Amino acid sequence: MSPRRGTYSLVARDPASGELGVAVQSHWFSVGSIVSWARAGIGAVATQSIAEPAYGPRLLDRLEAGEGPVEALATELEGDELARFRQVAVVDARGAVAAHTGRGCIPYAGDVGGDGFSAQANMMSTADVWPAMASVFEAAEGQLARRLLAGLAAGEAAGGDIRGRQSAALLVVAAEGEPWRANVELRVEDHVDPLGELRRLLDLHEAYALADRADTLAGEGRHELAARIYRRAAEAAPANVELSFWAGLGIAASGDVAVGAERVAAALAAHEGWRELLARLDPEIAPGSEAVREALGVSRSPG
Numbered sequence: 001m002s003p004r005r006g007t008y009s010l011v012a013r014d015p016a017s018g019e020l021g022v023a024v025q026s027h028w029f030s031v032g033s034i035v036s037w038a039r040a041g042i043g044a045v046a047t048q049s050i051a052e053p054a055y056g057p058r059l060l061d062r063l064e065a066g067e068g069p070v071e072a073l074a075t076e077l078e079g080d081e082l083a084r085f086r087q088v089a090v091v092d093a094r095g096a097v098a099a100h101t102g103r104g105c106i107p108y109a110g111d112v113g114g115d116g117f118s119a120q121a122n123m124m125s126t127a128d129v130w131p132a133m134a135s136v137f138e139a140a141e142g143q144l145a146r147r148l149l150a151g152l153a154a155g156e157a158a159g160g161d162i163r164g165r166q167s168a169a170l171l172v173v174a175a176e177g178e179p180w181r182a183n184v185e186l187r188v189e190d191h192v193d194p195l196g197e198l199r200r201l202l203d204l205h206e207a208y209a210l211a212d213r214a215d216t217l218a219g220e221g222r223h224e225l226a227a228r229i230y231r232r233a234a235e236a237a238p239a240n241v242e243l244s245f246w247a248g249l250g251i252a253a254s255g256d257v258a259v260g261a262e263r264v265a266a267a268l269a270a271h272e273g274w275r276e277l278l279a280r281l282d283p284e285i286a287p288g289s290e291a292v293r294e295a296l297g298v299s300r301s302p303g
Contacts, residue, residue: 006026006049006106006122006124007035007048007161008120008130008152009023009025009046009120009121010023010024010046010117010151010152011089011117012044012117012148013092013093013116013117014143014147015115018041018175019144019173019183020040020043020093021044021144021145021170021171021173022037022038022044023145023148023149023171024046024048024152024168025152025161026048026161026167026168027161027164027166029189030189030190031166031168032168032189033169034047034051034053036171037053037055037056038060039060039064040173040175040176040178041093041174042064043059043060043063043069043090043091043093044171045059045088045090046090046118047086048122049085049101049105049109049123050104055086055088059072059090062076068098069092069096069097073098073100083102084102084103084104085102085104085105086100087100087111089111090118095115097113097116097118101120105122106123108124108125109122109124112134113134117138119134119137119151121133124155125161125162129155131158132157132158133152133154133158136151136154137151145184146202149195149202165195166194167188167189168198169198170202171184186198188201204237206236207236207237210229211229211230211243213229214250218253223250223255223287224254224255226250227250227251227254227256230246231251241266241267242267244263244264245267247260247263248260248261248265248267248288248292249286249288249289251263252292254288257291264292264296278298279301280301
């Protein structure tokens with residue numbers, strides 16, 4: 001039994017979207033592979049302290065079978081001889097919440113719940129961590145992923161893990177859908193600033209989501225609207241070469257070949273492989289590719 005897994009986390013349901021999520025930070029390698037569990041339309045779970053990962057799938061199975069969080073968690077704890085060392089929180093698709101902080105958790109440790117969420121922490125530097133997380137999360141606006149990150153940042157500002165920081169994770173699922181699908185699933189396994197890196201990854205995730213939407217619109221022949229969204233994607237992550245490349249092709253397909261070719265040229269300058277890819281692209285897959293090749297003097301690869 002290891003006493004070292006000090007962690008702080010949030011589980012929550014967003015009342016506007018119905019999204020369910022869990023966010024966590026710890027001075028422990030790959031904390032997201034242990035703590036974070038969620039299933040679309042069912043619930044979200046954080047299992048930490050002397051963590052037993054099985055609490056995640058078992059609690060989600062119980063929720064899916066119709067049990068409430070309080071009943072489900074109580075049943076799991078009853079059969080666990082190490083329950084006094086566990087810290088577990090669960091929220092269901094209706095926003096009902098249950099949490100447990102065992103008396104054996106290393107101080108400072110505790111949890112606090114609110115409307116559709118729970119904040120919990122153990123082995124913290126102060127007893128202010130989980131109340132600060134709850135207060136900021138409750139007051140935050142915007143998408144659930146951003147509110148969860150705001151809550152974690154408040155916990156860090158209030159002192160965080162007594163040992164410092166190492167890893168963080170963010171998992172958000174939809175109000176309904178396939179159980180394996182996640183709206184956001186990001187992990188920082190080992191980093192000097194896990195929350196800062198997680199925030200950067202969320203920015204990049206959102207940029208790629210815009211690019212995916214633009215791809216769909218382009219496939220439907222709606223090139224002008226696709227080009228606008230491609231631009232937004234590239235602007236959201238200006239240093240990302242791949243987004244610059246595909247955004248350039250999308251912009252060219254809408255008729256603005258000069259601007260599109262300029263963006264593609266930036267990708268070609270960063271890595272020679274993009275030039276070869278441009279040469280291989282079929283206009284049916286990338287409608288702007290022929291015009292960009294011509295503008296940049298790139299020949300189409302045979303075959």
